[in-house]
Amino acid sequence: MSTFREGGTPLEARIDAVAARRLQALAADAGPLRRGMIELAVFTLKQAWACIFGAAMLALLVLARLVYPDDAVLVRADALVLAAVALQIAMVALRLESGRELWVIVLFHVVGTAMEVFKTQVGSWSYETDGMLRIGAVPLYTGFMYAAVGSYMVRVFRLFDLRFRRYPPLWATAVLAAAIYVNFFAHHYLPDARWVLLLAVAALYGPCVMSFRNHRGGTRYRMPILLAFLGVAFFLWVAENIGTGAGAWIYPHQQAGWEMVPLAKLVSWLLLMLISVVLVTAVYRPRAEEDVIRVSSGGRTT
Template structure:
């Protein structure tokens, strides 16, 4: 059974060229492992295209934008307008599927609503002035959440992800809703994140993610995938705060790394992002005939 990858037009051409080149390389256990590792890294970079572009802009504007000098356009407004242009370019040049744009839009709205509340509560601040904002929140900030949604949607099709023992969809929606509400309610009531961690484990501990890199399918517990993704987002957040795009209360005088406690917050946010993606791309199991398919047979199908 050939995986239904839903590649964009450009991705189909890149995929075909990569298969023609890589499939002709000598077969050996070591070379196979190196090719899988190389393709895994390239696919991850492709999935991070939107988020990587945004991080690059944060770094460049930190170096190039005169501090306290708005000029003709403020730094935050430049980031906002650039994010819109990047998003439009990705759709026009078919670097992104329209289904992913839906996820990005939803995640943008969800993230912006949380940003407005969190900045009002003093959790973090945006220290620079700008025009395109809601309350104290510059509109570019929503695109930082959208970048997470973009990544989650893109890896789903780029790696042809299949999920075995995925919990009933309604239970994941309830969990995601509880997580989102707790991001707000813990400022007034008890913080139930430990209960949410337990609920996450109870729902997903049996779920296994199967994904294709090049010749082979690999598998990983979904909870581990959540943790690894949250770790990389935490690293990206450290870059964001170093660039002074936003600041936590303990970073006003001098930059310090973001607290490891935020890793748990990003871990929970992974649940919300995954659930949003599954509402657009319903989870597909890794079925029996896929398991019986040999790597050689899969290669032939991929090449045709």
């Protein structure tokens, strides 16, 4: 029986084993429709597990707005920082996150916080001004929001045993990610290159096909990687609407009252997510789907 990527947590190994057993037991005599529904249910549950850190952070943001006292001695922003730190410690202590990727999550903090400091200075968005645990106008809990994206990415790699056909060269993806990151700063002073960068993303990743499986030994499903990117960017946009609705940060057009974040922000999230992908591939190098076929045909499993 095949195993998923090394570095998974013990709980994730148990989740995968249970999913495999249940699918094999339930689908043995089931028709195609029922098997498809079972696979969809497992896929949804595993996606929910992959989002656990981000979902917990989002819940903290909403609860801080709904139930945290406005007149508390410890201001809301500082309480959120301490809660986020406690959440990250718990994830590691309970072995819900493997130590292997902690360094890349730290990189997410650094990359995200640096951009936050700049963006608040130029007025792209703003936070509440109270609290001690901040860098300039940026409360330190913001770094954990970026880390939540990284946490999701590495979990997806582990849980679904992602493999790729025609994955672009890593050096090219690194150059593109660096250009995207620079543009987030430079477009305030130079012409905005995001549409050129979006075309570069399409050209570089367009030929790539991603395959995944819901459980060990299961059927591999394929989809264009650009479609996966777009799906993740959409859910990040949904989370952003929840975050701004909770007052965790606001855009200039929301100063007089909450309004939906424009759909155009999907482009920004898609580009930012590409930076996330490149950081994650520094920990989990993309594996070729052909390796699965070649090894399996030799009488062994991956």
